[in-house]
Amino acid sequence: MVTIVKRRVSILGATGSIGLSTLDVIRRHPDRFSVSALTASTSVDSMVELCHEFRPRYAVMADENAAAELSRALGDLPSVAVLGGSEALCQVAGDGDSDTVMAAIVGAVGLPPTLAAVRAGKRVLLANKEALVMSGKLFMDAVLASGADVLPIDSEHNAIFQCMPPDKIRDTRGAGITRILLTASGGPFRTHSAESLRNVLPAEACNHPNWSMGQKISVDSATLMNKGLELIEACWLFNTTPEMIEVHVHPESIIHSMVEYADGSVLAQLGSPDMRTPIANGLAWPERIEAGVAPLDLFRIGQFHFERPDLERFPCLKLAAEAFHKGGTAPAVMNAANEEAVSAFLSGNLCFADIPLIIERTLAATEVVPADSFDTIFAKDAEGRVVAREQIRALAV
Numbered sequence: 345m346v347t348i349v350k351r352r353v354s355i356l357g358a359t360g361s362i363g364l365s366t367l368d369v370i371r372r373h374p375d376r377f378s379v380s381a382l383t384a385s386t387s388v389d390s391m392v393e394l395c396h397e398f399r400p401r402y403a404v405m406a407d408e409n410a411a412a413e414l415s416r417a418l419g420d421l422p423s424v425a426v427l428g429g430s431e432a433l434c435q436v437a438g439d440g441d442s443d444t445v446m447a448a449i450v451g452a453v454g455l456p457p458t459l460a461a462v463r464a465g466k467r468v469l470l471a472n473k474e475a476l477v478m479s480g481k482l483f484m485d486a487v488l489a490s491g492a493d494v495l496p497i498d499s500e501h502n503a504i505f506q507c508m509p510p511d512k513i514r515d516t517r518g519a520g521i522t523r524i525l526l527t528a529s530g531g532p533f534r535t536h537s538a539e540s541l542r543n544v545l546p547a548e549a550c551n552h553p554n555w556s557m558g559q560k561i562s563v564d565s566a567t568l569m570n571k572g573l574e575l576i577e578a579c580w581l582f583n584t585t586p587e588m589i590e591v592h593v594h595p596e597s598i599i600h601s602m603v604e605y606a607d608g609s610v611l612a613q614l615g616s617p618d619m620r621t622p623i624a625n626g627l628a629w630p631e632r633i634e635a636g637v638a639p640l641d642l643f644r645i646g647q648f649h650f651e652r653p654d655l656e657r658f659p660c661l662k663l664a665a666e667a668f669h670k671g672g673t674a675p676a677v678m679n680a681a682n683e684e685a686v687s688a689f690l691s692g693n694l695c696f697a698d699i700p701l702i703i704e705r706t707l708a709a710t711e712v713v714p715a716d717s718f719d720t721i722f723a724k725d726a727e728g729r730v731v732a733r734e735q736i737r738a739l740a741v
């Protein structure tokens with residue numbers, strides 16, 4: 345008889361695109377998973393529904409007012425402890441009630457609770473890429489120190505992970521790996537002219553051709569900053585450099601990335617563009633479980649296409665590689681400037697084509713210092729945001 349290890353999972357960002365996909369996989373396997381904590385920012389209604397279905401021990405709202413509202417709404421569920429505030433996010437992420445944490449809060453605010461889960465030595469399913477981009481070496485040092493089992497959920501990194509020898513993930517040198525081929529969809533504006541990028545609207549940027557995702561990552565996919573963040577993410581996860589990684593635009597989004605070996609072999613992971621595949625892979629690793637994903641119909645897809653990224657129309661990818669090379673606090677400042685620029689674009693205060701300009705100007709105006717502590721990184725994140733907001737005001741539409 346096979347004994348199944350039952351995992352107790354906390355989901356940071358439960359109401360988002362990744363959070364809900366995670367809960368859908370969990371829902372399919374009540375024998376394997378139970379829910380310890382659910383967290384969100386302000387979406388009380390969605391949390392009420394999720395708490396009734398999954399009966400977590402903790403429900404956390406980052407927003408204190410939303411926590412008070414949730415607490416009132418869950419009066420009929422006394423077994424759920426409702427907490428509020430960003431400290432509570434870190435508390436449940438590190439709490440002994442769970443052994444597995446899905447890190448799916450969007451943006452830099454996801455770093456402290458993700459780090460709390462890492463420091464507690466848990467299995468950490470890393471969807472939030474901004475945390476690793478901001479604090480790369482310190483984050484990976486914390487992983488090594490605690491022995492946390494960090495598994496990549498970003499579809500490309502999960503694909504690379506699946507195409508590598510399991511014992512070489514953090515030490516790819518000497519594994520015969522010659523290149524990582526990081527695939528990109530190219531986003532909704534892949535074929536747009538540079539001129540027309542000035543007039544695109546938030547709704548068009550969020551309408552990704554292949555993936556259904558949160559707004560911020562959808563805009564990042566449209567600027568190719570998502571690929572820039574992923575380039576840096578891959579460097580830290582797999583202990584490599586941007587020179588070893590070649591971005592391949594693959595508009596079908598079926599090959600999620602590839603690893604090339606010295607003997608000429610190229611291993612690829614394929615699948616329908618559905619995040620439940622990498623999520624199920626991380627939740628059940630090293631086992632394989634059903635994820636509700638439609639089987640791949642290659643006859644219907646028919647053809648795969650590949651092209652090089654156009655760094656003239658989409659300079660964010662280049663900016664990210666430069667920030668990685670500059671090192672220190674440069675990636676944290678780049679990330680902060682990007683978050684501010686994307687938010688200004690989404691609220692109609694910045695033109696899409698000016699997003700890379702804001703990032704470039706913010707990086708030029710912010711001194712790079714060694715990223716020697718998390719406090720330094722948070723301080724530079726804050727400084728980068730102030731500079732970016734000034735630049736956004738200067739360019740506001």
Ligand code: NAD
Pocket residue numbers: 356357358359360361362363383384385386387406447448449450451453471472473474497498499555556557558559560561619
């Ligand atoms: P989303 O916007 O759909 O959801 C974000 C979640 O974070 C929500 O639950 C929200 O309540 C929570 N949140 C937002 N602000 C918060 C705050 N200040 N404090 C606490 N919680 C807060 O985002 P998403 O698309 O699910 O993406 C989540 C993360 O996963 C991002 O870092 C993204 O880059 C990464 N990711 C997403 C996908 C995808 O397909 N959606 C793929 C790869 C990686």
Ligand code: MG
Pocket residue numbers: 498499500574
């Ligand atoms: Mg991705």
